[in-house]
Amino acid sequence: MLLVRGREYLAQYPNFTLVGREHDLERISSILIRKSSNSLLLTGPAGVGVSMLTLGLQAIKNSPDTPFDLIVKKLFWLNCDALFSSGDSAKINNEFQSILKKLMQTPESVLIITDTANFLEGAHNTGNAHFINALNNADKSNNFQVILEVRDDKLSSVLKASTKMPELYTLYDVKEPVGDDLKNIVSVVAKDLSDHHKIQINEGAIDEAIHLTSKYRDSLGLGGAQPQRAISLLDRALASYRQLTHKQHPKIVELMDKIAKSNNETERQDLQQQLEQWQKDWHELKSEINKTYQYQRDAETLRFQLQDEITQLQEEEDNNNNSQPTTVKTFAQFTAGGFDSPSVAKLKEKIRQIDAEIAQNNERHKKLVMLANKDLRLDRQEVITEFSKVSGIPANRLDENEVENLINLETNLLSRIFGQDSIVKHVANSVKVAKVDALHESGPAMSYLFLGPSGVGKTEMAKALAQYVYGDEKSLVRFDMSEYMEKHAVAKLIGAPPGYEGFEAGGILTNSVRAKPVGIYLFDEIEKAHPDVFNIFLQILSDGRLTDNVGRTVDFSDIMIIMTSNIGQPYYLDPNLSNEAACELATNELNNTYRSELLNRFNGRENILHFKRLPMEVIEQIIRREIDKLNQAYQPRGFTVEISDSCISAFCHDHYDLIRGARGLPGYIKTNIRPFIVNHILQNPNDKGVFQAVYNQQTRSFDMTFCKI
Structure with missing residues (x-):
């Protein structure tokens, strides 16, 4: 189907709810009911929810509060994959012209293209680069409207496709939601994530996901924009938490930690008994869950085998039927007319029994998983831990107040x-x-x-x-x-x-x-x-x-x-x-x-x-800081750099230049002191000791020595 009606397209997203975008929907609706420039070029970064907005247009038509000006609009989604699937230029052109004709004959129709850059590329690759002009000419006739969705990084290629774009289309830039709008969107999606992972999500985890993905925007692998970044982080955190807790229940870890910290023998024994009981119950529960997994695999394998047997039997019966004289009405002819042979009927009955047992097993599996997860809650700390993995930023720094x-x-x-x-x-x-x-x-x-x-x-x-x-x-x-x-x-x-x-x-x-x-x-x-x-x-x-x-x-x-x-x-x-x-x-x-x-x-x-000129004592302080940085870098490897205060003072007096400011002196250290350290380490990788730098006023440079420990 090349054109998908709005109701059918919305049906692909059961329980769809659009929240936090009321202002955007109102603005878009007002553009659609204008007389001129009433087609839309919807743009925004990946993950901001451009496609959800057009879906929301269809969804609000079911609301009694929606103005009839919008209700009368008939929304159609173009199936680009189906349009270009044949690769036949003439066929594609005929189908596209048929689409335009249908839209022009349908009053108040609106064509929605969800990936305009992909549409233009498909048209170009199949020799139909004129599609955008044909679309714009049809749009210009005011017989129907168009909503083009395009990611902002592809906007330039779409604008370049036709000079008529600014005239016909109103550019609407979809912004990232913030504040309560962002919280509402993420909270709604978090419910779906919770249902999928079967783990509850605390509100603190949602807040932390929003906070981290808003503060550290450059973190990789979390999607382009809000709300997608926060949603992706929650999904990742749930997956990691689920894996971790299903290996070892948090209660068991907690009891083991208490035992390790306890100094009271009576308390330790009591905790040990609790731990053993928890370990036993957890092992039995996991064993039961694994049994349901194993039964599911075995039952599905058997079902496939029985289905193959049915197919083989039916083929044999069809062959036998074809070999009989036309004047003789065989049992195979009756089975071909809609009656199963006893063998096929018996196999189908077995499949029905297996299906019923699979359904019972699935229900048991769900109950066992719910029992295993009933004490699990995704909290902010799990979100911080996951974000640390993604961004490389230490978790303790992310958890700073x-x-x-x-x-x-x-x-x-x-x-x-x-x-x-x-x-x-x-x-x-x-x-x-x-x-x-x-x-x-x-x-x-x-x-x-x-x-x-x-x-x-x-x-x-x-x-x-x-x-x-x-x-x-x-x-x-x-x-x-x-x-x-x-x-x-x-x-x-x-x-x-x-x-x-x-x-x-x-x-x-x-x-x-x-x-x-x-x-x-x-x-x-x-x-x-x-x-x-x-x-x-x-x-x-x-x-x-x-x-x-x-x-x-x-x-x-x-x-x-x-x-x-x-x-x-x-x-x-x-x-x-x-x-x-x-x-x-x-x-x-x-x-x-x-x-x-x-x-x-x-x-x-x-x-x-x-900013004031820096006095000499401040310049000396800056050099001391640079030496401290060197020591922080090399002390874990067993090396220390020592320079006396008198040497630093003499060095600064000789080398400080007002024009270059404080930048020149750290540059000297990088050019002269650090190479000596690095070369020594390369030649003597197993050494540990002290690098001593003594300032030589005659040569206006540092004399470097190494004292091995």
């Missing part, structure tokens, strides 16, 4: 950012406000402009925030604004206008935020960008929204934006100026360079921060 992390944020930042204590405090407070404050304001979650000399911690601050707020430095997305110096740079960020090359691809910035709508975005050296780019920044910093070239709106409300600028560098590097004087002169230059409306967007300029 987010509130506690926010409380300790300033302390954690100070462990990485030296000499900028007031800035660290300011930024930490802003993050806490963005994460906890109930007052919702327009704009991104947080926006900062960092000024100051090179190598004093501006970029390091962005990396540290990504680490301590989002748990991973990969949450930091960096844009080097020196790549956006030309006037057409705006098109690179939000996409080229219609008719220009690259229109279908969208913009680098908007695509990035669509793919990663939570995290930190660093715009480095903004003074190098073309002035037109700042018109985009004005919109982002003010409204927290940006519309790309194809009409999709991206949301920056969960994005923390950090911009850096080299404006005022000569003042910061002038040793004759105090930090206060340098900041004042840099501020004057900043005011002369950028419009007030842009600078005012940084929280009324409160979030324009000046």
Whole structure:
């Protein structure tokens, strides 16, 4: 069947319920009843639920509250696999023209293509590339409507297929659900997962799955978008938990743990008796379950054998019937007319008995499994454990208390950012406000402009925030604004206008935020960008929204934006100026360079921060931290690096350069000290000992020695 009616298509999804998408359904419905551009191009990332929305359109037609404007719409799903299965170009073309004709003759009909990219590819491969134009021409006649579903990573190929797409179709970008909507969707699907695995799911497990898959968006193997990521994580966690607990019941593990920890002999004996009874009962239950498995396999094997015997007997009887004279009416002719021979009837009766026994065995098996699972509950810890396997992030880090992390944020930042204590405090407070404050304001979650000399911690601050707020430095997305110096740079960020090359691809910035709508975005050296780019920044910093070239709106409300600028560098590097004087002169230059409306967007300029020059004691502290990192890396292998404070001080005085900032000194360690360590380990892999570094002021380098333990 090439066209599947809505009722028949919905019947393929028994007990279908669409929750958390009421707003989307209302918007889509309003587009369908418009006069112009009333066909839809539904797009969204994989896993967001685009196909479920169109299914929901059919489902709500059964609701008494649905407006009759929508009820009269007749939905049809195109079976692309059946359409292109023959590979015969002429036949396929005739069938497609027949489909269009039927739709045009059916009032208020809506054609739904669930995978438009696949439809276009199939049409092209069978020599029917004109299908999209034929579809659009028929659609343009207003005799029927079309809903094209396409994943956002395939959107460019669909837009490229016909220049009429923007004219005929309204692009509707399906966003990831959030908050209560996301919780409702995952909770409904969790019931189906629980029925499949026959294990209850605690609400805490659902909350944790949503939390982890929202916070760590880049984790592999969990689908593209919410709610699919959270659902996939729950399914994986249930499968792992099921395997683990069916090997050894959690109660047995708990009793064994209590016995190991108990110091009371009487208590230990009592626990041991409980353990033995549990082990006995669990072994017997598993044995009974295995028996039902074995019976099922044996019964099905016997049933197949009996069915084969029936087929063989019927073939023999047919052959005998064909060999008899036509004037003689044999028993085989009676059996061919609908009567079974005694042998076949006997075998069929055996099959009926086996089927009844299989049904009884299945019921017994279900009851035994329910008994085995009655005390099992998937909790948040099992979800954390499974996510750790998928992401590679240690489970103890995933289980960190987010509130506690926010409380300790300033302390954690100070462990990485030296000499900028007031800035660290300011930024930490802003993050806490963005994460906890109930007052919702327009704009991104947080926006900062960092000024100051090179190598004093501006970029390091962005990396540290990504680490301590989002748990991973990969949450930091960096844009080097020196790549956006030309006037057409705006098109690179939000996409080229219609008719220009690259229109279908969208913009680098908007695509990035669509793919990663939570995290930190660093715009480095903004003074190098073309002035037109700042018109985009004005919109982002003010409204927290940006519309790309194809009409999709991206949301920056969960994005923390950090911009850096080299404006005022000569003042910061002038040793004759105090930090206060340098900041004042840099501020004057900043005011002369950028419009007030842009600078005012940084929280009324409160979030324009000046990083100070680092005093020598801070530079020495940074080098000590680098040495500590080396020791953390090599101590597990039996090696330690020792450098005296006096050597560090002499090294910093000789090598510190204001222009390079703190970056130059760690680079020296990487180039000179670490190669000595690595070469020694390669030549003496079994050694353990201490690497001593003594600074030689004459050669302005470290003399390295190794003391074997």
